[in-house]
Amino acid sequence: MAPLLRVPRSVRQGAVSIAYGAETTLRRALSAVAERVGWRPALLPYSGYASPEGARVLARVVLAPAGVDPAARRGIAAWRRLLTLECPDTEVRVEFAGTTTVVASDPAGLVDVTVPVHAALGDGPVDARLSVGRRVPVRVPVHVVTGGHGVVCDIDDTVWVTGIGHPLQAARRTLFGTSSTREAVPGMAALVREAARSQRGAAVLYLSNGPWNFAGVVTRFLRKKGFPAGAVLMTDWGVEPTRWFRDGQEHKRSSLVRLHEDLPEVSWVLVGDDGEHDPELYETFARAHPASVDAIALRQVAPDAPVVDDATDVAGVPVVRGRDGHALLPLLRAALGEQRSP
Numbered sequence: 001m002a003p004l005l006r007v008p009r010s011v012r013q014g015a016v017s018i019a020y021g022a023e024t025t026l027r028r029a030l031s032a033v034a035e036r037v038g039w040r041p042a043l044l045p046y047s048g049y050a051s052p053e054g055a056r057v058l059a060r061v062v063l064a065p066a067g068v069d070p071a072a073r074r075g076i077a078a079w080r081r082l083l084t085l086e087c088p089d090t091e092v093r094v095e096f097a098g099t100t101t102v103v104a105s106d107p108a109g110l111v112d113v114t115v116p117v118h119a120a121l122g123d124g125p126v127d128a129r130l131s132v133g134r135r136v137p138v139r140v141p142v143h144v145v146t147g148g149h150g151v152v153c154d155i156d157d158t159v160w161v162t163g164i165g166h167p168l169q170a171a172r173r174t175l176f177g178t179s180s181t182r183e184a185v186p187g188m189a190a191l192v193r194e195a196a197r198s199q200r201g202a203a204v205l206y207l208s209n210g211p212w213n214f215a216g217v218v219t220r221f222l223r224k225k226g227f228p229a230g231a232v233l234m235t236d237w238g239v240e241p242t243r244w245f246r247d248g249q250e251h252k253r254s255s256l257v258r259l260h261e262d263l264p265e266v267s268w269v270l271v272g273d274d275g276e277h278d279p280e281l282y283e284t285f286a287r288a289h290p291a292s293v294d295a296i297a298l299r300q301v302a303p304d305a306p307v308v309d310d311a312t313d314v315a316g317v318p319v320v321r322g323r324d325g326h327a328l329l330p331l332l333r334a335a336l337g338e339q340r341s342p
Helices: 011-037 167-176 187-194 214-224 248-262 278-288 323-339
Strands: 041-051 054-065 091-096 099-104 109-117 126-132 138-144 149-154 203-210 231-235 267-273 293-299 310-314 319-320
Touching: 011 041, 011 319, 041 167, 041 214, 041 231, 041 278, 054 091, 054 138, 054 231, 091 248, 099 109, 138 149, 149 187, 149 214, 149 278, 187 231, 187 267, 187 293, 187 323, 203 248, 248 278, 267 278, 278 293, 319 323
Parallel strands: 041 138, 149 203, 149 267, 203 231, 267 293, 293 319
Antiparallel strands: 041 054, 054 109, 091 099, 091 126, 126 138, 310 319
């Protein structure tokens, strides 16, 4: 049999560039049509986080009919949330804790800005006030971190059941599910609450490779299922300038690095599963910053791996594994007791 032809890298990159250009051109054409019929820039709020020094405020600018709030949509299939027209280079006014900042949305319509904090912030969420054009200002939650501990928690197969090991089922749940139809992983809400409650002002952040379009669905699901409130950090799907699809590993890796830079005094419990790359990403971060990781908790979902509720360590950081939150909780409680004891 003749060997498969290797496509030169320059050809592959050229195909990606053409696809990205075609997608961009189509979006611009659709946006122009929408604006001609009266659609105007509107804001989708995403929850951010803040330290006493600075606040990371997140939102997205999209086109929507005048008088319609795109963030108010409820109970629709997830795939319909992917049908948005983003507004790049749109001026957004950000007001937070007495500071006003004017920024422009990025090429994907995202607003991701760190604003200085010049006033004392209490525990819990504080609203930023964002406005665009003549729209009514939108309140965007910012979770204030004043404690020395926090939790970073994955979403797919950690918070809710996705079934990444079964692609067709995973696609059905992802594209057709809503916050009401998704199934929570047993015991995980209690696990995250336990990990976060040890210190007042603890940080809770949910980190996912899902698209920003699903952030509202994720936030409502977390609230309904009893997970503690926190910032939700997601990513974008679709063709990028240099690749066909976003790099999920790089998104999570860079997000962990950003959290360490923004909140250097916080030590984290990293919660995820072994269905994709969480073990490698978390262990790499723990080796690089062992003083900034209290423990790693991994739900076992890999189909070929034996399910064993156990505890090991990496670079002195405890690593606990279990089939669900109920199995993980006592192991994590014991690990944190040892890590945080005087």
